[in-house]
Amino acid sequence: MQFRDLKKQYEVLKNDIDKAMIDVAASSAYIMGKPVKELEAELAEYVGVKHCISCGNGTDALTIALKVLGVGAGDVVFVPDFTFFASAEVVSLEGARPVFVDVEEDTFNISIADLEAKVKEVIAQGQYTPKAVIAVDLFGLPANYKELRTVAEQYGLKIIEDGAQGFGGAFEGKRACGFGDISTTSFFPAKPLGCYGDGGAIFTDSDEYAALADSFRVHGKGSFKYDNVRIGVNSRLDTLQAAILKVKFKAFHEYELDAVNKAAEMYTEKLSGKVETPVVPEGYYSSWAQYTIKLKDRATRDALQAALKEAGIPSMVYYPTPMHKQTAHIPYGPYAEDLCPVAASLCERVLSLPIHPYISEDDVDMVCSTVLKFAL
C-alpha cells in the first residue's frame, strides 16, 4: 500500500500527461511557455481571484509574498507553531522575526485567541512591528479566516494564506488560496495538486501585489528582463510542470477532490468513536492533504504506527516537532516551555494515515481494521 499513490494516478492520466510532456519538448519553449500562462489563468479563475503568479516552489511563493508585503528587519510575522518548517523559515530568511502561535486542538489550524494574545505581547514589548500573519491551511482544511480577518484588521496585519496543503479546500463557497491578502500554494508532488517536481504559485486580487510578485520572481525585473528595478529571485514554474499540472488540474477538480473526500468519509465512518478523527467544521470543505488521527499519548501513537508498519501499512507523523523547538529557530527564542501547549501535545499524538483519490475501499478497510484491532 502507498501512502499517496502517485503511480496509480499517472497510470490513469498517462495518455494525456505523456502527450503534454512531449508537446513541451517539441515546442522548445521550456521557460514561460504557453502552458504557464494558461495554467495561471485557469487556477486564478478556479480560486476566484484576479491573479495567479506561478513560481518555482511553495517556499519561494511564501518568500515572494513576504517581499511583496515589504516584510524585513524589525518586523514580526505570526506563524502557527504546528506546520511544515517552510512556513516559518521564510520569515527568518527575510530578516524578520517569526512569533509562534498555538493552534486549535480540533482543526490543527492557528488559534485566533492565541494570535491576539501574541500580537498584544509584541506590541507591549515595543521592540518589533507586527506586520503579517501566515495562516496555514493544514492538512487541507482552510484556517478560520473569518475571525482571523477581524483580528488582522484590528491590529493592521496583512494575511498571507499558506495554502500549500489547502488548494481545493473551501469555506462557505469561497475557495482556498483566495483568503489571504496574498496567498500561496505548492505543487510538490505529494500536495493535493502536485506536479512532477517542484512548483508553486501566488494568488492575489491586488493588481499592485501581482505586478510586484511577477517582478520578484524574475530578478526584480522592471519593464523587461534586463531592466532590474529591485532585488528579486529566479523562481519560475517550468513549462513542463505547467503542462503536467493542466492535465492533473482537470482530474483534480473533475473527480479527484470528490474521491478523496469519499475516502475521508469512509475513514471517519469506520474510526469515529474509536480514535479521534479529524474535524471539518460546518461550512468548511477539506482537500485532505492528510487524514490525521489523534491518539491519547505518544506511547500509544508510536505503538500504533509500529503495528501498522507490521501490517505493511505506511503512516506518517506530521509533525513530530513544534516550530519553536526546531533547532534552527532556537536563536530566535528563548521560548517558554509552555509557549504553545496544544501544538506540543499534537506533535506527540498525531498520526497521518494513507489517503489519496485513488485509494480503494479495501485498502481503507484494511487500515481501519488494523487501527481498530489496536485501539480495542
Ligand SMILES: *Cc1c(COP(=O)(O)O)cnc(C)c1O
Ligand atoms: C509543502 C509546504 C510548503 C513548501 O512547499 P515547497 O513547494 O515544498 O517549497 C510550505 N508550507 C506548507 C504548509 C507546506 O506543507
